[in-house]
Amino acid sequence: MIGLRLLLLASALALVGCNAPQRLSEIGRGPQLSAIENPTARPDWRPVSLPMPAPQEPVRTANSLWRPGARAFFKDQRAAQVGDIVTVLVSIRDEAQLENSSTRSRNNGESMGLPALLGLESSLTRILPNTVNPAELVRANSTGSSTGSGKIDRSETVTLRVAAVVTQVLPNGNLVLSGRQEVRVNNELRELAIQGVIRPQDIASDNTVRHDRMAEARIAYGGRGMISDVQQPRYGQQLLDIILPF
Structure with a gap:
C-alpha cells in the first residue's frame, strides 16, 4: 500500500514537473497564446545594473534650438524613455566547424622490498607468511589508455524583426x-524573446536597432506544440541521460 502511494506521488510530481497539466488542457485546441503583460511585472524580471561613468552636466548651447544628439530639428522620433518601442533587427548567420582528436596512454610500475634491514629481515616470517620474500614486499603495475574524437559542423541562420519595449533607462542614458x-500556426506556437542594452546613438532614424549593437543580448527562439514535442526525447529519457554515469 505504501509502495502504491509513493508511485502515485512520484507520478503526480512528474506530471507537474513536465508541465503535463497545461499540455493536457490544450488537447484539441493547440497551445494557447500568453496574455500581454508588463515585462517588469514578471517574477523573473530583475533591474539591470552595469558599470556607469561619472555623471556630467548637460552642455547647453545659448541662443540655439538644436538639441545635442537629436536627428530632427523639431522632435526626435526615436525611443528614448521607459515605455517607448524600438524595433530590433535580428540577423544571425553562425557557422562553426570544429574537429578534435586525442590519444592518451599511461604505464606505471611500483615495487618495494627490504633485502637487508640490520639483519632483521629474517624475522619478517614471524609476522608475515612464510612465503614472503623480503626483497619483494610490494609490487604494483597499472596500465591505462584513452582515445577520443569529436566533430562539430554547425550552420544557423535566423532573420527576425521584433518590437521591444524600453523597460529601464540607465544613469548613462543607455x-x-x-x-x-x-505566433501560432496550425497548432504550433512559435515564441521569440529578446532582452539587452542598447545605446540611443545606435538607434537608426526609422527607430530600429541591429541585434549586434545590443550588449548583454539574450535572444531565444523556439516553440511548443505537437511538432516540438515529437522532436525532443521524452522526459524520462532526458532524466536518465543526466543521472546515468554509463
Whole structure:
C-alpha cells in the first residue's frame, strides 16, 4: 500500500514537473497564446545594473534650438524613455566547424622490498607468511589508455524583426529593452524573446536597432506544440541521460 502511494506521488510530481497539466488542457485546441503583460511585472524580471561613468552636466548651447544628439530639428522620433518601442533587427548567420582528436596512454610500475634491514629481515616470517620474500614486499603495475574524437559542423541562420519595449533607462542614458512575440500556426506556437542594452546613438532614424549593437543580448527562439514535442526525447529519457554515469 505504501509502495502504491509513493508511485502515485512520484507520478503526480512528474506530471507537474513536465508541465503535463497545461499540455493536457490544450488537447484539441493547440497551445494557447500568453496574455500581454508588463515585462517588469514578471517574477523573473530583475533591474539591470552595469558599470556607469561619472555623471556630467548637460552642455547647453545659448541662443540655439538644436538639441545635442537629436536627428530632427523639431522632435526626435526615436525611443528614448521607459515605455517607448524600438524595433530590433535580428540577423544571425553562425557557422562553426570544429574537429578534435586525442590519444592518451599511461604505464606505471611500483615495487618495494627490504633485502637487508640490520639483519632483521629474517624475522619478517614471524609476522608475515612464510612465503614472503623480503626483497619483494610490494609490487604494483597499472596500465591505462584513452582515445577520443569529436566533430562539430554547425550552420544557423535566423532573420527576425521584433518590437521591444524600453523597460529601464540607465544613469548613462543607455536603454534596457525587453520584447516577446508569439505566433501560432496550425497548432504550433512559435515564441521569440529578446532582452539587452542598447545605446540611443545606435538607434537608426526609422527607430530600429541591429541585434549586434545590443550588449548583454539574450535572444531565444523556439516553440511548443505537437511538432516540438515529437522532436525532443521524452522526459524520462532526458532524466536518465543526466543521472546515468554509463
